[in-house]
Amino acid sequence: MFPRPIERAGTGGRALYQVALPVSLIIWLLPLIGIAITSIRPASDLANGNYFGVPSQIALSNYLDVFRQSPMAQYLFNSLRITVPAVIGAVALSCLTGFALATYRFRTNLLVFFIFVAGNFVPFQILMVPVRDLTLKLGLYDTVTGLVLFHVAFQTGFCTLFMRNFIKALPFELLESARVEGVSEFRIFWHIVLPLMRPAIAALSVLVFTFVWNDYFWALVLTQGAGAQPVTAGLYTLNGQWVASWQLVSAGAIVAALPPVAMFFLMQRHFIAGLTLGATKG
Amino acid sequence: MSTAAASASATAANLEQRRMPFWKRNQRRLAPALFLAPGALMFLVYVILPIFESIWISFYQWDGLSEMTWIGLSNYTELLGDPAFYTSLWNNVLWLVLYLLAIPAGLMIAIFLNQNVIGIRVYKSLFFFPFVISQVVVGLIFSWFYAPNIGLFPQITDALGLGKIAVLADARFVTYGIIAAGLWPQIAYCMILYLTGLNNVSPEQVEAGRLDNAKGWRMLWYVILPQLRPATFIAMVVTVIGALRSFDLVSIMTDGGPYGTSRVLSFYMYEQALSEYGYRMGYGAAIAVVLFLIMMLFITGFIWRMVITEREG
Numbered sequence: 001m002f003p004r005p006i007e008r009a010g011t012g013g014r015a016l017y018q019v020a021l022p023v024s025l026i027i028w029l030l031p032l033i034g035i036a037i038t039s040i041r042p043a044s045d046l047a048n049g050n051y052f053g054v055p056s057q058i059a060l061s062n063y064l065d066v067f068r069q070s071p072m073a074q075y076l077f078n079s080l081r082i083t084v085p086a087v088i089g090a091v092a093l094s095c096l097t098g099f100a101l102a103t104y105r106f107r108t109n110l111l112v113f114f115i116f117v118a119g120n121f122v123p124f125q126i127l128m129v130p131v132r133d134l135t136l137k138l139g140l141y142d143t144v145t146g147l148v149l150f151h152v153a154f155q156t157g158f159c160t161l162f163m164r165n166f167i168k169a170l171p172f173e174l175l176e177s178a179r180v181e182g183v184s185e186f187r188i189f190w191h192i193v194l195p196l197m198r199p200a201i202a203a204l205s206v207l208v209f210t211f212v213w214n215d216y217f218w219a220l221v222l223t224q225g226a227g228a229q230p231v232t233a234g235l236y237t238l239n240g241q242w243v244a245s246w247q248l249v250s251a252g253a254i255v256a257a258l259p260p261v262a263m264f265f266l267m268q269r270h271f272i273a274g275l276t277l278g279a280t281k282g
Numbered sequence: 283m284s285t286a287a288a289s290a291s292a293t294a295a296n297l298e299q300r301r302m303p304f305w306k307r308n309q310r311r312l313a314p315a316l317f318l319a320p321g322a323l324m325f326l327v328y329v330i331l332p333i334f335e336s337i338w339i340s341f342y343q344w345d346g347l348s349e350m351t352w353i354g355l356s357n358y359t360e361l362l363g364d365p366a367f368y369t370s371l372w373n374n375v376l377w378l379v380l381y382l383l384a385i386p387a388g389l390m391i392a393i394f395l396n397q398n399v400i401g402i403r404v405y406k407s408l409f410f411f412p413f414v415i416s417q418v419v420v421g422l423i424f425s426w427f428y429a430p431n432i433g434l435f436p437q438i439t440d441a442l443g444l445g446k447i448a449v450l451a452d453a454r455f456v457t458y459g460i461i462a463a464g465l466w467p468q469i470a471y472c473m474i475l476y477l478t479g480l481n482n483v484s485p486e487q488v489e490a491g492r493l494d495n496a497k498g499w500r501m502l503w504y505v506i507l508p509q510l511r512p513a514t515f516i517a518m519v520v521t522v523i524g525a526l527r528s529f530d531l532v533s534i535m536t537d538g539g540p541y542g543t544s545r546v547l548s549f550y551m552y553e554q555a556l557s558e559y560g561y562r563m564g565y566g567a568a569i570a571v572v573l574f575l576i577m578m579l580f581i582t583g584f585i586w587r588m589v590i591t592e593r594e595g
Binding site: 001002003005017020030035046051096099104109114116117118119124128133149150152153154157160184186210213214217220232239249250253254256261264265268275276 | 309325329339425434475584585589592
């Protein structure tokens with residue numbers, strides 16, 4: 001193990017480590033802690049210049065005000081309506097593409113695979129004008145569907161990379177023996193491979209949920225008003241409206257951040273497994 | 283006799299095959315295409331074709347609505363004389379170089395946290411936390427952090443005797459301020475990659491290194507880092523891509539200001555093509571093409587390495 005386990009250090013070293021941990025964490029999360037405290041600070045504190053002291057009272061009313069004074073509920077609902085179908089779509093499509101690229105040998109296999117990988121790295125701006133144009137032509141501008149379609153397509157790139165590598169690592173003999181038995185390709189996929197892919201599906205779902213929920217650029221490009229805008233784009237609008245009301249901006253930011261944070265803490269193992277794919281081999 | 287029997291059985295097999303429906307005979311060959319089709323089609327329509335369309339649009343003058351006018355390379359020659367383009371390009375270089383600090387910083391935190399004490403899992407999760415929240419929220423958090431009077435950062439600089447620095451309103455510091463905000467989640471990402479990597483470092487090699495009296499830096503450099511190479515590669519890929527993709531933070535924190543000094547190419551492109559400054563789709567597309575070419579330099583390198591590992595394994 002590297003570094004040397006702290007248990008083997010002297011009493012002084014161990015104590016120092018136990019102190020250094022919380023101190024460094026507080027420094028690391030300082031901006032976040034600051035905004036969390038600001039979000040429960042009553043507006044009067046800010047007016048009186050009490051920016052950093054103990055809040056005179058805990059004003060959870062800021063959170064209520066966020067919902068009362070803005071379409072925050074609608075924004076959150078839109079984010080959900082965008083994220084859930086996008087996750088299902090991208091994961092479903094990439095189960096198929098990943099299976100195809102992992103189990104069949106054909107001439108263009110590696111080429112197709114690396115097109116998916118490379119497409120996944122391009123800057124969004126090179127896609128912006130044509131995708132916006134396409135969405136307009138389909139009559140899907142400023143709709144949830146327009147955003148969902150794009151996210152499904154784009155995330156399929158990353159998901160294919162993930163799924164293909166995952167299926168490649170599965171025991172191949174199982175598949176071969178099923179083929180010898182004359183099981184059809186679709187039954188092999190459905191009855192043999194898909195059940196084995198459950199951990200990959202879980203990991204990808206959490207990851208893609210976070211990616212799509214946190215998307216801001218495409219929300220700006222493909223939507224306009226509170227009717228279809230997700231919470232990220234909504235926050236930008238609200239930030240402009242609540243110029244000096246930091247307690248509202250902070251509360252709004254925390255509300256918008258909660259769903260992916262909850263997802264992360266609930267599904268931590270899957271999340272990290274997905275994110276660190278390839279960090280140990282390859 | 284044996285040949286006759288063999289040919290008879292071959293004919294039988296052939297007949298058998300002919301009698302099989304088309305699908306049964308060809309499914310091994312057709313299956314990959316069918317499995318690929320839906321995903322590949324979506325990816326083609328929304329990702330691959332738009333790249334070529336953008337390149338094509340960059341040779342036109344177009345407001346997004348009326349007729350497109352072919353103007354050849356004019357958009358590109360205009361870029362060469364556009365000071366805002368150079369500001370954005372320079373800021374992109376800054377982003378790229380400074381963003382790479384996330385890799386050693388992430389490694390340092392990972393080493394710091396790679397212990398087995400009570401509660402360490404919670405610490406790891408909380409250190410990773412900034413990566414989970416959206417860049418929009420990170421941007422707002424840091425906007426508050428830097429805000430004059432109300433924010434924490436000006437207080438800190440004031441206490442250090444530097445006066446209250448309003449980072450986001452000062453052309454000298456603004457890009458560094460935004461990059462620092464971007465580094466926060468990026469360091470967390472690199473940290474988690476290295477924590478996973480450190481988990482898989484071979485204990486035998488570490489022990490062997492200890493017997494050879496390797497300690498501290500020498501151990502890290504000669505024994506640990508070579509084993510962390512896959513993690514470093516991924517950290518490199520995501521950090522370079524992240525730096526060149528930076529848009530959200532600039533948009534949220536400064537909207538490119540003050541006076542356009544914190545623009546990056548991705549933001550400048552959006553501003554030209556889709557904001558109140560006018561709908562110059564062709565010019566925007568030309569900026570996007572430049573950004574794409576810069577990105578391609580790196581992507582090709584990354585893919586090259588991936589192809590080599592793929593061929594080996």
